[in-house]
Amino acid sequence: MVAAVMVSIASAGYAQTPAPASAPKPAQIDRNGVLILIRSTLLALDQANKTGNYTVLRDIGAPGFQSNSAARLGEIFAKLRNDNLDLSGVAVIDPQLNLLPQIEANGLLHMAGFFPSVPSQVNFDLSFAPVNGQWRLFGISVGVGSSAPAAPEPPSPPVAQKQPAANAAKQPAPAKSAPAIKLAPADNKPADNHQPK
Secondary structure, three states, X not given: OOOEEXXXXXXXXXXXXXXXXXXXXXXXXXXXXXXXXXXXXXXXHHHHHHHOOOHHHHHOEOHHHHOOOHXXXXXXXXXXXXXXOOOHHHHOOOOEEEEEEEEOOOOOEEEEEEEOOXXXXXXXXXXXXXXXXXXXXXXXXXXXXXXXXXOOOOOOOOHHHOOOHHHHHHOOOOOOHHHHHHOOOOOOOOOOOOOOO
């Protein structure tokens, strides 16, 4: 099962003249700061999904994120809520980052990664905007996927081996004695010395 939701909001300042393209820069944020941002955001989403009340999730966001009403956020996250996705494990499992925190050209703090768990892992992609000296939620994407590689399905048996129930009574059963002969002890030798040709 894979579910993904993305809330990306263009704030008024962001929608103006784009900044000249520049490479993202590593964010100056320590491990604890990263964990606080990731966990508090995903736990707020988890509580919103469990209660159906998206007011707190909306209120912890940056002004651009708050342009969504709580009702609109409820619509956006309806699939995750209806799937009863439980995100509470993010409180105790350490996330694995595949995009280290970086400051994008537009000034947003961006990071992505996953929480490894069994049978599925929680994937996330988060953006935060600076508001009054704090990082506030600007964009969120959450997905659930398999944490282990899936083995391919075994090939289906050849059609010739499948017998309809009506034909099974008319035809003799497949020879079941053949495996018994193959499994006979090695010291059983034929009475006459026939050699295979």
